[in-house]
Amino acid sequence: MKQTASEILILTCEHASNKLPATFKSSVPAEVLKTHRAYDIGAVQVFRKLVKFAKPEFFSEGKYSRLFVDLNRTITNKSAFSDYLRDNAKAKAQAATYWTEYRTAIEKFVESVLKPKTQAATIVHLGIHSFTPELNGKVRNTDIGILYDPSRPQERAYANVIKAEIKRLYPAMKVRFNYPYKGTSDGLTTTLRKKFGQRYVGIEIEINQKFFL
């Protein structure tokens, strides 16, 4: 996507990694760490290509598995922590510090762009994710999902542009809006919308993992 002076692109990949800090590595079975439960398979490869191509002013990727802490959940959301570490106070404290550092860096950047009232800039945030092709025995018949908040016209406009661009490049791709998740569910974009209002545009791209498996 082309950036104009007034649109500042940021790229993030919360579920990039399936690693755990060394101290907690034995808490999760190695075979679980290889699955989509631990990370978004393939997402970081797409994310890094996009970073190279689009040269965003800010980008960040998670360095630990969501089984340590889910960077795309509010820390007060019970599902931020997996069953493996939920009762481990030491792990939880370390995970909370890591979560806060990750979130703070993004918020600080967004704030630095949006705070000067004289600058009419908009932040366009793309979060890169992937979803498992089959869930509970049901095959998901979509290649790429674009998640946004339907009550925000500027997000809808960007979602339409992204869809048109994907269809132009890959006409056979099945693209759906707000699939397989709602753009308004608890997550990083939801938090940033609340915090920064209309000058923040938050869109998540969900890619079917069948392309990477």
Ligand SMILES: [Zn+2]
């Ligand atoms: Zn994800």
